[in-house]
Amino acid sequence: MSAPSIPNLLSLRGSRGGSRGRGRGGSHRGSSSGPSASHDTTIQGTDTDAAVSRLSAVELGYLIDPFASYFVAPSPPPFYSGPGPGLPTPRRLPIINRGTYTRTTAIDILIHHFLSSTFSTGKPRQIVSLGAGTDTRCFRLFTSSQKHQNIHYHEIDFPVIISKKNTLIRTVPALNGILSPPMPLPNPATNQSYVSKQHANPKTGNTLTLHPLDLRFFPSSPSSLPGLSQECPTLLLSECCLCYLPPSTASDIITSFTSCFPSLGLVIYEPILPGDAFGRMMISNLAARGVTMPTLAVYQTQEDQERRLLEAGFREVRSRTVDQIWEEWVGEGERERVDGLERLDEVEEWKLLAGHYVIVWGWNEGEG
Numbered sequence: 001m002s003a004p005s006i007p008n009l010l011s012l013r014g015s016r017g018g019s020r021g022r023g024r025g026g027s028h029r030g031s032s033s034g035p036s037a038s039h040d041t042t043i044q045g046t047d048t049d050a051a052v053s054r055l056s057a058v059e060l061g062y063l064i065d066p067f068a069s070y071f072v073a074p075s076p077p078p079f080y081s082g083p084g085p086g087l088p089t090p091r092r093l094p095i096i097n098r099g100t101y102t103r104t105t106a107i108d109i110l111i112h113h114f115l116s117s118t119f120s121t122g123k124p125r126q127i128v129s130l131g132a133g134t135d136t137r138c139f140r141l142f143t144s145s146q147k148h149q150n151i152h153y154h155e156i157d158f159p160v161i162i163s164k165k166n167t168l169i170r171t172v173p174a175l176n177g178i179l180s181p182p183m184p185l186p187n188p189a190t191n192q193s194y195v196s197k198q199h200a201n202p203k204t205g206n207t208l209t210l211h212p213l214d215l216r217f218f219p220s221s222p223s224s225l226p227g228l229s230q231e232c233p234t235l236l237l238s239e240c241c242l243c244y245l246p247p248s249t250a251s252d253i254i255t256s257f258t259s260c261f262p263s264l265g266l267v268i269y270e271p272i273l274p275g276d277a278f279g280r281m282m283i284s285n286l287a288a289r290g291v292t293m294p295t296l297a298v299y300q301t302q303e304d305q306e307r308r309l310l311e312a313g314f315r316e317v318r319s320r321t322v323d324q325i326w327e328e329w330v331g332e333g334e335r336e337r338v339d340g341l342e343r344l345d346e347v348e349e350w351k352l353l354a355g356h357y358v359i360v361w362g363w364n365e366g367e368g
């Protein structure tokens with residue numbers, strides 16, 4: 001569970017140890033005032049929260065991710081005056097670490113299912129991550145199994161975030177050892193002002209294409225994104241991203257995929273239940289940080305989220321709250337291992353928090 005999704009708890013109790021309308025032609029649907037630079041900076045900052053939460057879960061043994069540390073800058077000690085080690089990564093609360101673990105594991109399971117169920121097509125498979133930020137999943141995937149070949153991973157985020165990621169991949173040997181230096185991809189539509197860059201691994205055929213793009217200006221045809229083909233089985237992923245967009249923009253983006261990608265799956269992770277006491281507190285704490293999640297008002301429940309995907313054109317849809325995933329998907333032995341990592345006294349609080357986040361997935365072909 002990423003920190004931006006839980007500022008309610010962090011601001012209530014402190015973390016342990018320290019520490020948007022889609023428009024074409026410049027219009028901004030769903031917002032009367034249009035995007036402001038400071039609001040965008042706040043939303044971009046949620047990626048840092050997510051990266052720190054990931055590293056906290058890794059350092060405590062919840063997750064294995066050799067790449068997480070490269071995306072978190074060491075914080076300088078107080079009165080820092082030169083080179084030298086920074087402060088240790090802030091540790092998140094045990095319930096936050098468990099949330100990050102459960103959400104990450106569940107999305108990994110769904111992605112592996114997509115990859116194994118589309119393996120026999122013999123076609124390249126595409127994963128398109130909306131608001132990918134500094135997520136490390138692509139690197140974990142490309143190094144986790146020999147079978148993972150011919151995967152075209154696309155990440156979309158604001159230019160400032162993509163540029164940071166691109167620089168890191170170019171300069172960190174552990175990252176550029178997996179993928180070659182980036183090649184700029186030509187933009188098929190001359191009026192697009194962004195340049196996508198593709199990192200490739202010639203041995204496996206895997207590629208990572210980074211698209212610097214404000215999703216509020218997403219093209220009406222996704223296949224105009226450089227390197228993206230509507231002929232390949234494709235999984236669209238939004239891990240706490242579409243919730244920051246105006247609802248009409250978010251649904252336009254989803255339907256632009258369902259209308260032209262015949263073999264499509266979608267995985268969304270978002271908060272729900274804004275109307276109860278916990279939800280109201282969550283919203284007011286987000287607002288205090290200048291963060292709004294407009295889709296939360298429209299898709300308030302698990303059922304609303306499922307309906308959203310059915311209305312967008314998916315044939316089959318399922319959902320589970322993070323709480324349900326912990327109970328139903330994590331095996332007993334693994335639950336014991338995770339329980340043993342940190343003392344978690346706040347069981348009720350965990351259930352409350354984990355019940356307010358949902359993973360919804362849908363597909364339009366095959367058996368999902």
Ligand SMILES: C[S@@+](CC[C@H](N)C(=O)[O-])C[C@H]1O[C@@H](n2cnc3c(N)ncnc32)[C@H](O)[C@@H]1O
Pocket residue numbers: 002004020043044045046047050051130131132133134135156157158161213214215216238239240241244245
């Ligand atoms: C909470 S972070 C999640 C990052 C990543 N998906 C993860 O789970 O680790 C939300 C991400 O969505 C991106 N985002 C939000 N609105 C966006 C927009 N209009 N265009 C592009 N990216 C956006 C932010 O920049 C940020 O990287």
